[in-house]
Amino acid sequence: MVTKTVASYHFDTLAETISKLNEEDCTIIAGGTDVMVLHKSRRGVAPKIAKPVVFIDHLRELKQTYLEDGDLHIGACCTYGEMLEHSLIPNIFKKAIREVAAPAIRNRGTLGGNICNASPAGDMLPLLYIFNAKLVLRSVNEDRIVEIHDFIQGPRRIARQQNELLVEIILPEVVNEARLIFEKIANRRADAISKVSFAGLLQVQAGKVADARFAFGAVGPTMVRSQETEKKLLSQVYPLKVEVLDEVVADFASIINPIDDQRSTAAYRKTVALKLLRYFLTSKELF
């Protein structure tokens, strides 16, 4: 059944939704927590959205979370609240989710919405980057799988074709003993947008680094990650030698170029980002 009011669609199935996207360029609304604020108009007046609207957050098919061959699949319309309560969602994601907004927003905002909104301050993004998340984009023609860092191209810019819907986020298996961190720096604990965020993964085997990944949020147009620098850490003895640590921090110092805005300054962001990295790589209390 279709509920149609002024070019808006609310289909019972994912298949119908996808075929509508193939016919018409639509504004997709999941939780609407970004869309409704972006298009806000005066009190009493409906938000001004130019394109036809398609609602997706009721679609059961987009709310499944399951394991397949060790990889975790998360439905694009899982809300923060649903993820907090799901036993398969990694604890480090739950820690990050508890720092997103406040309960009411967490009951509407979705993982897919956070990704597709592609804000430099999107709080799920640093962890998704270090988990090497893959995104499943579905159209009438095919399922296309894209790496998150190829999908997100800049603030509100994503590599989605008009006829595609993000249906699933895949987190490839992460080794159990990996040390993980997520830190968000903002003005207050609830309802505050990140000034800087940082996610790190470090795996040490037999006294040597076996895997290292870092992503910084809100310090550039997209997450800052450098696989080149990460590689320099492989096989290094842990605890790290001072020269190795300094080199990694210096590498990031040269690629982190934040801006001044109403929330923070470039200098503050950069200093804090580098301190978080150093803290993660040296902290004994953390693990």
Add this chain to the structure above:
Amino acid sequence: MIKFKLNGSVVETDAPSTVRLLDLLREEFELIGSKEGCGEGECGACSVLVDNLVQNSCLIPIGALEGTDVQTIEGYSKTPQYQVLNECYATAGGVQCGFCTPGMIIATEALLSKNPHPSEEEIREGISGNLCRCTGYNMIVDAIQLAAKKGDGLW
């Protein structure tokens, strides 16, 4: 036509699907307990329960509500849980100008229905999406602690 449950009765509207639930409640249904503070999800004055979860009605396009169950402060005020909250907010001084109160009560219900005996920290987190310009929050926290005690077994 969008059809959903509002305070226990099935309602229908032919308002456009992008209309905010807050506007529909206040203008079409004349339910003015839900307030507009910020209109951007930051103050919680417009809080309602959708399928028993606290949400900001200023951010909900009504088209997303098809088939859901919405409860506003007006519907909630007919429940025994509300009676306890009403009394405890009054006793503890958790209401001054009252603008935040309907939203605060809805957030309190959402908290207690999940966690009937919250710690102070959990209470503060539960109402962290609701701003109050008057009380300084401590009296609201007291009210919720009192309600958890007095209403033991209700939630």
